[in-house]
Amino acid sequence: MAFIRRYIPLVTQSLKNVYIGEQRRKIHRWVAPTLMALKSRENKQGGKVINPRNTFLEWNLEAELYAFGKRLSENFDSDLLLQAFTDRSYVIKEEMKQKEMEFDIKMKDNRELAEEGRKFMEQYIQLYLETVLPKFPMEGIASIHNHLTSEKVLANVSLHLGTKDIILADEYPVDNYTLANAFKAIVGALLRSSGEEQAAHFVRDFVITNLQGQDVNEFWHIEDPWTMLTDLIAKTGSKLEPRLIGEVGKNTLLACYRVGLYLDKKMLSSGFGETVATAKEMAAREALKKIFGTEDNMYPINFKLNGIPKSSCNSRYQVSAS
Amino acid sequence: MSNSNLFLKSAFVRAPLQNGVGRYVCQLQRIVLKFCKSHGGSRGIRDFIEQDLVNFAKQNPSVVVYLKPRRHRSPAVVAEYLNGDRVWMSMHLKTHSEITKWIEVLRTQQGDVSGARLRKYQYTDHPSLQGPWTPFTFKDPELNVAQLPDPKFGANNRIPMSATEKLRIMFEKQKISDEEVKTGE
Numbered sequence: 331m332a333f334i335r336r337y338i339p340l341v342t343q344s345l346k347n348v349y350i351g352e353q354r355r356k357i358h359r360w361v362a363p364t365l366m367a368l369k370s371r372e373n374k375q376g377g378k379v380i381n382p383r384n385t386f387l388e389w390n391l392e393a394e395l396y397a398f399g400k401r402l403s404e405n406f407d408s409d410l411l412l413q414a415f416t417d418r419s420y421v422i423k424e425e426m427k428q429k430e431m432e433f434d435i436k437m438k439d440n441r442e443l444a445e446e447g448r449k450f451m452e453q454y455i456q457l458y459l460e461t462v463l464p465k466f467p468m469e470g471i472a473s474i475h476n477h478l479t480s481e482k483v484l485a486n487v488s489l490h491l492g493t494k495d496i497i498l499a500d501e502y503p504v505d506n507y508t509l510a511n512a513f514k515a516i517v518g519a520l521l522r523s524s525g526e527e528q529a530a531h532f533v534r535d536f537v538i539t540n541l542q543g544q545d546v547n548e549f550w551h552i553e554d555p556w557t558m559l560t561d562l563i564a565k566t567g568s569k570l571e572p573r574l575i576g577e578v579g580k581n582t583l584l585a586c587y588r589v590g591l592y593l594d595k596k597m598l599s600s601g602f603g604e605t606v607a608t609a610k611e612m613a614a615r616e617a618l619k620k621i622f623g624t625e626d627n628m629y630p631i632n633f634k635l636n637g638i639p640k641s642s643c644n645s646r647y648q649v650s651a652s
Numbered sequence: 653m654s655n656s657n658l659f660l661k662s663a664f665v666r667a668p669l670q671n672g673v674g675r676y677v678c679q680l681q682r683i684v685l686k687f688c689k690s691h692g693g694s695r696g697i698r699d700f701i702e703q704d705l706v707n708f709a710k711q712n713p714s715v716v717v718y719l720k721p722r723r724h725r726s727p728a729v730v731a732e733y734l735n736g737d738r739v740w741m742s743m744h745l746k747t748h749s750e751i752t753k754w755i756e757v758l759r760t761q762q763g764d765v766s767g768a769r770l771r772k773y774q775y776t777d778h779p780s781l782q783g784p785w786t787p788f789t790f791k792d793p794e795l796n797v798a799q800l801p802d803p804k805f806g807a808n809n810r811i812p813m814s815a816t817e818k819l820r821i822m823f824e825k826q827k828i829s830d831e832e833v834k835t836g837e
Contacts, residue, residue, distance in 0.1 A: 388684050388718035401677055401714035490669040492681045492734045535674025542670045543777045578787040588788050602786045626783070633673055 382502035383495035394496050402491065404532060407523035413438045414515035417499040417508050440515035447518030451537065452479055454530050454638060458538055461639040462631050463546065465623035473550040478537055481510045487536050488513035530638050539633050546624050546631075547615075555614040559591075562621060568594050572610050575600065589613045663768035664775040668735050671762070679734050679762040682716040683755070687727040687743070694727040699748040700755070712759065729758065737764040 372378060383389065392408075395415075399406040421439045428434055455478055459471045477483065485506035488494075493512050497504050504512075521529040552558060563570045576588035589609040590600040599620055601612025619625050671677055685701065687694040701719065709717050726744040729751075733739070739758060743751055782789070798805055 388720055390716070390718070393716050394682075397681070397714050397716045401681070403675065487669060489736075490734050491677070494736070536669070539670040539673040542673050576788050576791075586786055586788075588786070602788065626781075 380503065384498075391496070398492065398496060402532070404520055404528065405524055406519055410443070410519040410523055411516070414440050414443050414519040415493070415496050415498055415512060416440055417497060417504075417511065419500040419508075420498040423500040440512065440518075443515040443518030443522075444511050445514075445518070446521060447514035447516065448479075450521050450526070450529060451514065451517050451533050454533050455479065455538065457639045457641055458534065458635065460641070461635060463622075463624065465621065466546070467622065470546070470550040470622065474541070474546055477549045478540060481506050483540055484510035484513050484537070487540070488516075491516075491536070527637055531636070534633065534635070541631055542633065545626075547619060547622075552615065552618065555611055555618055559614045559617055559621075562618075563593065570598075571595075572613065574606060574609075576602075591617050660767065660769040662771050664771060665773065666775060668762055677734070678712065678714045678759070680712075680715050680731055680759050681734050682718065682732045683758065684718040684720055684730040684732075685727070685743075686720045686722055686725070686730070688724055689721050691724055691726075693744045696745070696747045696751050697727040697729075697743045700751045703748070704752060708755070715759065729755065731758040733761075733763045735763045737767075739764050739767075 384391065391412075395406075395408060395411050399411065416437060416439050418439045418441055421437045424437055452475070455475055456471065459466075459474055463471065463474075488509040491513070493509060493516070494504060497508060497512050499508050501508075517529055517533060520532055560570060571592045573590050573592060574587065575590040577586070579585045585604055586602055587604070587606050587609040588600060588602045589606065589612075591598045591613045599613050599616035601609050601614070601616050603609035603612050668679060669677075671679070685697060685705075687697045687701070689698070705717065705719075709715070726742065727746075729741045729743055731739045731741070741754060741758070743754070746754070795805065800806070
C-alpha cells in the first residue's frame with residue numbers, strides 16, 4: 331500500500347494535463363507487475379517482517395503504562411504493572427544477554443502475579459455465577475466458569491485492552507498463552523495495588539461481560555437430559571409423564587412429532603423433533619432449562635453486582651450427569 | 653460495480669469487547685502527529701500542537717500522544733486502536749479547525765470504520781425470538797377439543813374456485829331471480 335501511496339502523486343501529476351474522457355483514475359500497467367515482483371521478493375526472504383511496536387522511534391514505555399491504567403480507569407502501582415507485563419521468556423532472554431556482557435540486573439517476571447490473579451479470578455467468577463444463576467447446578471456453573479477462564483477468552487480480552495504491544499516477551503506478535511498470562515498478572519497487580527473489591531469489579535467488567543448475549547446452556551453439554559430430569563423429579567416425589575401431543579407427516583421425510591411432559595397432570599414443557607425420541611429429549615431439555623431458570627426468555631444476567639458476593643454453597647445442589 | 657469488486661472488507665455493527673456493558677474504554681490507544689517545523693503545509697498542524705494539544709492530552713489521559721517532527725515532509729496523523737487497526741491520515745494543507753475536527757473523529761471512532769463496508773445497520777446474535785417454526789406453532793386451539801373427523805376442519809377449501817364453477821353459480825342465481833320476477837307478476 332505504501333508503494334502505491336508513494337507513487338500515486340506521480341501518476342496523478344502526469345495525468346493532470348491529459349484529458350480523461352471516462353470518470354476513472356488510471357492505474358499504470360506497470361503497477362501490478364511491480365507489486366507482484368516485490369511481493370515475491372518478500373516471500374523469498376521469508377515473508378512479511380512485522381516489526382515490534384516497541385522498537386519504533388515513537389515509543390515510550392512509561393507513557394504507555396500510564397495510559398494503560400488510565401484507559402481502564404484503575405490506579406495501578408507502576409512497578410507492579412511493569413512486572414505484570416514482563417513475561418518469563420523476556421527475562422530469560424535478558425539474562426542470556428547480561429551473561430554475555432557480564433553484568434547482572436535482577437528482573438522480576440509475572441509468574442507470581444499471574445498465579446495470584448488466576449486464583450482470585452477463579453474464586454470470584456465462581457461466586458459471581460452462583461449469585462446471578464441461583465438455580466443453575468454446580469456442573470453447569472463449572473462449565474461456564476471454564477469457558478470464561480479459558481485461554482482463548484482471556485487472550486481476547488487482553489488483546490482488546492491493548493496489552494499486545496506493551497508485553498515484554500521474546501517474540502512478536504505474542505501468542506495467546508502470553509496474552510492470557512499477562513491479563514491474569516494484571517488482575518494480580520490490581521489486587522495488590524487497589525484491593526479486592528476494585529479487582530473484582532475489573533474482572534466483572536471485562537471477563538464476566540463476555541456472557542452478554544450468549545446462551546448459558548450452550549456451555550454445558552448434557553449427555554442424557556431425560557435421565558437427569560427423571561432423577562431430579564424423583565427427588566420431589568412427583569410423577570413425570572411424557573405424552574405425544576402432536577404428529578405431522580408420519581412416514582415422510584418431513585415428519586414432526588411433539589411431545590409434552592406432564593408433571594402431576596400439569597404441563598411442564600414441550601419439545602418437537604423428527605422422531606418421538608428426539609422430541610422427548612428436546613422436551614426434557616426444555617424442562618431442565620425451566621428448572622434451572624435459564625429459559626430462552628430469562629432475564630439478562632446482571633453485570634452490575636457490586637462487591638464480592640457471599641458464598642452459598644450449602645443450598646446449591648449437584649446433578650450427576652450420567 | 654458489485655460488492656465483490658469493492659476493496660472494502662465487510663463488517664457488522666459491533667462494539668469491541670462488549671464495550672459499555674461493564675465500563676467504557678476509549679478505543680484510541682495512541683496517536684502520532686508527524687509534521688515539519690518549517691514547511692507551509694504543516695501550518696495547521698503546528699497551530700494545533702501549539703494551541704490544543706496539551707488540552708487534548710489532559711482530557712484524554714488514556715491516549716498516548718507522540719510528536720514526530722520530520723524535515724520537509726508533509727504532515728500526517730497515525731491513530732492506533734485497541735483492536736489493532738491503524739489509521740493513517742494526511743494533514744497536508746489542512747487548517748487548524750479542520751485538524752481539530754479530524755482528530756475528534758479519530759478519537760471517537762472504534763477502529764478503521766471508514767475501511768469497512770457495513771452489511772446492515774443493525775445486528776443481532778439471535779434473529780428469532782420465537783425459535784424454529786413447526787406445524788404446531790400457530791395451531792388453532794379449537795383443534796385441541798374437536799372431535800375428528802369434522803367437516804369444519806376436514807373440508808378441502810384450499811383449492812380456488814374454477815371458472816366453470818363460478819359461471820354455474822352465476823347461472824343458478826340468475827335463474828332464481830328470473831323465477832322470482834315471474835312469481836312477482
